[in-house]
Amino acid sequence: MVWRAVRVGLALLGVVVAGTSCSGGAQRPAAPASRLDDVVARGELRVCSTGDYRPFTFRDADGRWSGIDVDMARDMAAKLGVKATFVPTTWQTLGADFAAKCDIAVGGVSVTLDRARLGFFSEPYVVDGKTPITRCADVGRFQALEQIDRPGVRVVVNPGGTNETFARQHLKQATIVEHPDNNTIFQEIVDGRADLMMTDATETRWQARQHPQLCPVHPDQPFTFAEKAYLLPRGDVVFQQWVNQWLHLALHDGTYRRIAAPWIG
Template sequence: MEIERRALMKWKAFAVALAVVLVGIGAVAIPRGTGAPAAKPEALNRLDQVVQRGELRVCSTGDYRPYTYRDAAGAWSGIDIDMAHDLAGKLGVRAVIVPTTWKTLMRDFEAKCDIAVGGVSITLERAKQAFFSRAYAVDGKTPITRCENAERFQTLEQIDRPGVRVIVNPGGTNEQFARANLRQATIVEHPDNNTIFEQIVAGNADLMMTDAAETKWQAKQHPELCSVHPDQPFTFAEKAYLVPRGDVVFQQYVDQWLNLALHDGTYDRISGPWIG
């Protein structure tokens, strides 16, 4: 009995000592009187940052009408440029357009911008690096060529032949589509997407494959050119706006703004002068 009593006393002493240690640790870890660790200030989401900054930074290439265009004097226009200004107005801030290229779009967007606009196609590769807004247009790749050659370039099989010169603007989905589907045709790079269609008119290339909306608009500007089956393009694609990856708050705001714009007449009013 004496052995058991001494053992019990030792365990009681150990328990008391342990309790003292735990209380001491708690006193260090938990500020007195709070009962819980001090909360860290919540990081601002992009929506709050834009409002506090007073400006919406918008990346765009300026070379993809009817969505985005920057003229020689530096003036910006296009459906998505006007839409970006509308979004900024709804936020109570000003829109600042940041020039980029298709080749550097994702890098510039992550480093400099809150949103990227200008006929940006939804792709899985881009989705690895950013979120997309809801889609606002459906499009797809189709040829544009001199009107006398329209019957020659109805299919990919007709296009992918030796001697056929297909012009591309480097870095975007147009080049990706051409390189993925052409093995025998010659791919010609032209760095300026604003003057690329003039190369077809001049006979320096036979055709270009780009989004149907662009082919229809360019055909209106150049009577020598015809859009080939724009209502039945080779591919399916959707247009959307790039927003920062992981920022659901900002994405949700952009989605709600865009949803309203598509249904209250705002998008039709802005796009009408460009696409009718």
């Protein structure tokens, strides 16, 4: 009786094993599709960028693109064996444009929780923070937020980005002046139509090199902590991991340093 039960049990086990063996290939779930495969199959990496935030991204009047992140995106595309196609966007429409038109967004994109709801971020490649830039004669006037947030102080902002968000969160008495063109916004300070702008320390250093009349205010000790990273499709771990590996190598094999040197030294 016991032996008969054992034989029946072994027979049933054999059926289960055989069934699993026969059907395993057909029932195994397919690996989820990744944007990485789409990009390679398409032969094109679609890159959203604002083109107005040097040294990271710039698009001139003739439509030519340049900047640290522009060249980094080109390097990424080359490593994938595809071409990079740049898609103009604005800080106000970045989220919608990225979701509808692009595989990646680059150009000094600050990591924020709101943007993290729209997509994944790569590993950060720059640590930054908000700090003022003003006429060199006025550096001593604007060392602290308490000195900036006073009646009569005019703070210029580019609409839609983290600069405007920071200014509106912290300034209640100063006058916030919107200027729609981030490529010409610093001339507003040079010409006296604004007193300062608060932006990322990296940008203040670069703009001070372009405008000798302007000086960054304590760029090594900004008011905030922020990081720059690349915005990637939400939920696509495969693509995110590939981008992170490419970025890790670029930061350590001299690629990023070579690309950034002409812009920030």
